Amino acid sequence: MTEKRPLAKPRPATSNNFGRKSRVWLNQQKQAIDFSLKRLWFNPISAWITLIAIALALSLPTSMHVLVKNLQSLTHNNQSVPTISLFLKPKVTEQQANDLAELVKSQPEVLSTTVVTRDQALQDFNKISGLADTLKTLGENPLPNIVVITPKMNDLGVTDADLEDFSKRLKTYKEVEDVQIDIEWIQRLRAILQIAERIVAVVAALLATTVLLVVGNTIRLDIENRKDEIRVTRLIGATNRYIRRPFLYGGLWLGLFGGFLSLLVVNIALLFLVDPVNKLSMLYGSDFNLGGIDLTTTLEVLTVSAGLGLVGAWLAVNRYLWESEVIND
Amino acid sequence: MTTKTIIEFRQVHKRYPTGQLALYNVNLTIHAGEMIFITGNSGAGKSTLLKLIALLENPSKGDVLIDGTPLSHLQARQIPNYRRRIGFIFQDPHLLYDRNVFDNVAMPLLISGMPATDITRRVNAALDKVGLGKKTKSYPLMLSAGERQRVGIARAVVNRPTMILADEPTGNLDPELAQDIMHTFAQFNDIGVTVLIASHDHGLVERMKKRILVLQRVEL
Numbered sequence: 001m002t003e004k005r006p007l008a009k010p011r012p013a014t015s016n017n018f019g020r021k022s023r024v025w026l027n028q029q030k031q032a033i034d035f036s037l038k039r040l041w042f043n044p045i046s047a048w049i050t051l052i053a054i055a056l057a058l059s060l061p062t063s064m065h066v067l068v069k070n071l072q073s074l075t076h077n078n079q080s081v082p083t084i085s086l087f088l089k090p091k092v093t094e095q096q097a098n099d100l101a102e103l104v105k106s107q108p109e110v111l112s113t114t115v116v117t118r119d120q121a122l123q124d125f126n127k128i129s130g131l132a133d134t135l136k137t138l139g140e141n142p143l144p145n146i147v148v149i150t151p152k153m154n155d156l157g158v159t160d161a162d163l164e165d166f167s168k169r170l171k172t173y174k175e176v177e178d179v180q181i182d183i184e185w186i187q188r189l190r191a192i193l194q195i196a197e198r199i200v201a202v203v204a205a206l207l208a209t210t211v212l213l214v215v216g217n218t219i220r221l222d223i224e225n226r227k228d229e230i231r232v233t234r235l236i237g238a239t240n241r242y243i244r245r246p247f248l249y250g251g252l253w254l255g256l257f258g259g260f261l262s263l264l265v266v267n268i269a270l271l272f273l274v275d276p277v278n279k280l281s282m283l284y285g286s287d288f289n290l291g292g293i294d295l296t297t298t299l300e301v302l303t304v305s306a307g308l309g310l311v312g313a314w315l316a317v318n319r320y321l322w323e324s325e326v327i328n329d
Numbered sequence: 330m331t332t333k334t335i336i337e338f339r340q341v342h343k344r345y346p347t348g349q350l351a352l353y354n355v356n357l358t359i360h361a362g363e364m365i366f367i368t369g370n371s372g373a374g375k376s377t378l379l380k381l382i383a384l385l386e387n388p389s390k391g392d393v394l395i396d397g398t399p400l401s402h403l404q405a406r407q408i409p410n411y412r413r414r415i416g417f418i419f420q421d422p423h424l425l426y427d428r429n430v431f432d433n434v435a436m437p438l439l440i441s442g443m444p445a446t447d448i449t450r451r452v453n454a455a456l457d458k459v460g461l462g463k464k465t466k467s468y469p470l471m472l473s474a475g476e477r478q479r480v481g482i483a484r485a486v487v488n489r490p491t492m493i494l495a496d497e498p499t500g501n502l503d504p505e506l507a508q509d510i511m512h513t514f515a516q517f518n519d520i521g522v523t524v525l526i527a528s529h530d531h532g533l534v535e536r537m538k539k540r541i542l543v544l545q546r547v548e549l
Contacts, residue, residue: 024442031439112332232423236387236437236484237413 009197018313019107023313028242038247039222047254050218054258054305057211058155061204062293062301066266068196069188070291083186084149086170097145100175109151109166116146128283144177208308211258215251215312223320241319247317255309259302266293334397335361335492335523336382341391343377351377355391359525362492364518366534369544375527378544379494382525383417384408393523413441416490421495423480424469425442430456430480431465439486455487456480459513475506482510486517493517495526499533507533 035108040047059242086104088097094117121143122135133141151166163181170179223230230243274290281288293301336359343352351374359365365440367375372511380386381393384400395411424433431452438448456462459479469477472486476497485493499507511526511533518524528534534541 023444027444028439031442093392099349158452188334228423232425233436234409234410235383235417235423236440237409238440241407242409244439289333 014061028245032245032249036246036253039246039250046218046221050214050254051258053214053310054211054254055261057207057214057257057267058262058301058305061200061207062262062297063266063269064196064200064203064290066270066293066297068193068200069297071196072193072232073288074289083182084151084167085172085180085182086147086149086173086176087180088145088147088175089177092145092175093101094145096175097147100173101147103173104147104149104170107169111150111152113150114148116203118143118145122144146325162164168182171196208304211255211305211308212315215254216316218254219247219251219313219316220320223247223316224324244321246316248313249310250315251311252306253309255308255312256302258309259305262305263293263298263301333361335363335395335396336360336525337394338381339392339394341381341388341393343374343381343386343391349476352381352388352544355544359523361519361523362521363383364515364524364537366537366539367525367542367544368529368531368534370546371529373544373546375529375544376496377494379417379525379527382492383415383494387532392400394472401451407483413437413488414487414491416482416488416493418478418481418485418493418495418498420500421520422477422484424477424480424484426469429465430467430469430472431526433480433484434487436484450461451487452483455483458486459483469518474501475503475510478502478510479513482513486522491523493522493524497527498530499528499530504533508536511537 004245019287030240086100088100092100094115097115101115105109105113118141122141123145125131126135163184167181170176233243270290270292277290336357338355338357341352341355342350344350355374355378367378369375377386380399381388382395384403387401392401394400400411425436434452434455435448437478438451443451453462453465456465459482461476461479461483462477464472472480478501482495482498485495491516498514499510502510507530514526515522515537
C-alpha cells in the first residue's frame with residue numbers, strides 16, 4: 001500500500017496493457033448501456049412522453065418526404081403514366097392500330113406504347129361508369145381504338161412549343177383523328193415538387209431542432225435528478241467521460257426509439273391512404289402504387305433520429321459538466 | 330514504519346469567495362502510513378484541509394504536495410485518477426438511496442471498469458470488514474445511521490486507496506459506535522494506509538493515542 005506510485009495515472013507498462021484497457025472500456029460501455037436502458041424502463045411515463053414527442057416531430061417530415069418521393073416517381077421515365085393518347089379514326093382496324101403503335105414506338109421521345117382496343121375501352125367504361133345499359137341502346141360501340149403513348153419525359157423537352165411540335169408530328173399519321181396530351185400537368189408537378197422538396201427540407205430542419213431540444217431537455221432533467229449521484233461519482237474518481245456516458249446512451253435510445261415510433265406512425269398513416277390512392281390511380285389507368293417507406297428511408301430516419309438524440313444529450317451533459325467543474329460539498 | 334513524506338502543506342492559505350479565511354499559513358508534513366487526527370473548533374478549517382488534499386478545493390496561496398508533487402501541477406484530466414487513490418468519508422456518507430448497499434460500495438470499482446466477478450469479491454470483502462456482510466441487499470433507508478456510515482467507509486476503502494480522509498466520520502454516532510468505527514480505521518492503518526481524520530470529539534481522539542493536529546480559528 002505504501003510503495004511509490006505515480007501521483008496519478010497508475011499505468012502498468014505490461015504488454016497486455018491494450019487488452020486490459022479495451023476490457024475496461026467494454027465493461028464500462030456495457031455498464032452504461034445496462035444502466036441507461038434501465039432508467040428508460042423504470043421511468044416509463046417520462047420516457048413515453050419524450051418518445052411520443054420525438055415520434056410526432058419526426059413523422060411530419062418523414063411522411064412529407066415519402067409523399068414527395070411518391071409524386072416524383074410519377075414523373076420518372078420508367079413510370080408508365082399514360083400521358084399522350086392518340087384517338088384513331090373509326091375505320092382504323094385493330095391490326096392497323098397495332099402497326100401504328102409499333103411505328104410510333106420507334107420515335108426517340110417515346111418510351112412505350114400500348115393499344116386500347118375499342119372492345120377493351122368499352123369494358124373499362126362499363127366497369128367504371130356503370131352505364132352499360134345506356135351504351136347498349138346505341139347498338140354499336142361508339143368508342144375508337146386508342147394508342148396510348150408513354151413518353152420519355154427527359155427527351156421530350158420542357159417548353160410548350162416542344163410539346164406542340166411533338167403533337168403536330170403525331171397528327172401527321174393518317175390513322176390519327178385526335179391527339180390528347182396530358183403532359184403539362186407532369187411538368188408543372190415537377191416544378192411544384194421542386195418547391196415541395198425545399199419545404200420538406202425546411203420543415204425537417206425545424207423539427208430536427210425540436211427533437212434536439214426535447215432530448216436535451218429530458219436529459220437535463222435527468223441530470224438534475226441525479227446531481228447527487230454525479231457529485232459522489234466524481235468524488236470517487238469518475239472521469240467526465242464516465243459521467244457523460246450513460247446520459248449519451250440515454251439520448252441515443254430516446255432518438256432511436258422515437259425514430260422507430262415515428263416510422264410506425266407514418267406506416268399506419270400510409271396504410272390508411274393506400275386503398276383510396278390505388279383506386280384513384282386505377283381511375284387514371286395508371287399502374288402507380290403508393291410506395292411505403294423503403295429500407296433506405298427507414299435506415300435514414302433511424303440514423304438521423306439516433307444522431308439527434310445523441311447530439312441533444314451531448315449538449316445537455318456538456319453544459320452541465322462545464323458549469324459544475326468544482327464540487328462544493 | 331516508513332518515514333516517506335506523503336502529504337506536505339507549504340504555506341497554504343485558503344480564503345473562500347465569501348471572504349471567510351479558512352486556513353492561514355498552514356505548514357505540515359504527513360508520512361506515509363501515519364494515522365493523524367485533526368481537531369479544532371468548528372470553523373477552524375478541518376474540512377477545508379481535507380478538501381484541499383482531495384482537490385475538492387484549491388488553495389488561494391501556497392502548495393499542497395502529494396509524494397513531492399504539487400497538486401497544482403495536476404491536469405484536469407488526471408484528477409479523477411488521483412482521486413481514486415483517496416478514500417473520502419463524509420459526516421453524511423452521501424450514499425445513493427436508489428441503490429442497495431452492494432451497488433453503493435461497488436461504485437468505485439465500476440468506475441475503474443473492473444470485471445463483475447472481481448467486483449463481487451472485493452465488495453463482499455469490504456462489507457465484511459465493516460461488519461455489514463449480511464446487509465448487501467438492503468437499501469440505505471433501511472439502515473441505521475451507524476450502518477450507513479459504515480457503508481460509506483466500505484465504499485471508501487473498496488478500491489484499496491493509499492489515503493483515507495475522513496471528515497467527522499463519527500459526528501452523528503453514539504460513543505460506542507464511534508469507538509468501533511475508529512477501530513476500523515486503525516485496522517486499515519495497520520496494513521499501511523495513511524489515515525487522516527477530522528474530528529472535534531477530543532475524548533475519542535485522545536484515546537486513540539495517535540498524532541494530533543490542532544487547528545485554531547483564524548481571526549484577522
